[in-house]
Amino acid sequence: MGKLTRDAVIDQALRIGDAEGLQAVTIRRLAQDLGVTPMALYWHFKNKEQLTVGMGDHLMRGFATQEDTTRPWNERLRGLVADLVGILRRHTCAASVLEEVDQMEVPSFLRVWDTALGLINQAGFTYEESCLIARYLLKGAIALAGGEARDRHRPSDPEAAEARRVKRLNLQSLPRDSYPHIVEMATPLVDGCSAEVYDTFGIDLLIGGVEVMAARRTASA
């Protein structure tokens, strides 16, 4: 039989995570799927946290923004965020993984942090500010990706569709005088936005904040 390898474990973990959510990824479930004892996994991973770190590392391994140093910092920063969002979009459980683990423990994600820090610092911010902005940007991208775009509701999942229907009805039946806007926007709230809005708008929003702060900085200097 195929030997149990670190990568095989991570592959299966991602498969489960994408299909059933990260909370379905347990040591015991994983072992069962791989036809092995739970304790076998402890040979390849120190503990479950390291498994999750491994998942994150695997996900971010493909991340490589081309460093075209001729372009201005804000365009390059936008490219970085767009690439990150792209990965998060392709794997359903990617956002949860990065929320669960300490991002600084994921080697391949450190490359994202480093290039982000460099670009932001280059824009004229102090070290302290750069750290704050980088965290805001990366967490922001994850937060945006966490709220699924409409296209990701695959019709093949009637269970989730039903859950959304219930949720929408709950919001719509709130008292109109206390929660007028929630009642009004119940549908876009639970359905999320289209991928186009997501791309052109969500990323602009994140980068726009950084740009305007940079502009204020040089204006007052």
Added chain:
Amino acid sequence: MGKLTRDAVIDQALRIGDAEGLQAVTIRRLAQDLGVTPMALYWHFKNKEQLTVGMGDHLMRGFATQEDTTRPWNERLRGLVADLVGILRRHTCAASVLEEVDQMEVPSFLRVWDTALGLINQAGFTYEESCLIARYLLKGAIALAGGEARDRHRPSDPEAAEARRVKRLNLQSLPRDSYPHIVEMATPLVDGCSAEVYDTFGIDLLIGGVEVMAARRTASA
């Protein structure tokens, strides 16, 4: 002895959560602290999720931004975010609670959502955009509050200080040529930023993004 009441449970849950982190809040631990059987809690809460929702609701109960409708939308939006950050700052576990539960299930947090949606929509955004922005803003505030400000490192916690020291050393011992900026900024990265930077900068950053998008919108219209 004092009867077991819903509020008593939530109070104790918040006490544990603030002192030892949200993961230390378990049904069984809670029951033990309250001198009662674990199953007793199920009379007051349907399940653990509802307990966490209760914690979130309790935390956000004190939230009431004065609705000074004479001020422009962006100032009012800034006030809302500042108030939210204020609450998250006062309770160590507040951010974790709001990350864990479905925010839309927390009644008192729905008031935050509603006023945010109203103000954003008033700025001229579509429904879809408003939902996206509101999520970005609220999640962004939580993300910022999640990374602790320097002042919150109480000297009374030498264990956490030691953990930060180890973390900083780990970052500093990364290869300088692959991670130049992380090595350079290791200290502000693990220590977080000062409360002043946090307030004046972090919130400006969030609001700035919304303002600039609103400006672009009316400019192209």
Added chain:
DNA sequence: ACCTGAACACCGTTCAAGT
């Protein structure tokens, strides 16, 4: 080097039963 068996110390939750 790589995996198993048995065991430990936890979880959340249900359900019938007590008062």
Added chain:
DNA sequence: ACCTGAACACCGTTCAAGT
């Protein structure tokens, strides 16, 4: 109405032992 006892089905993890 409010709480308990006993039990179920899960967790992650350790440690000695097998090959």
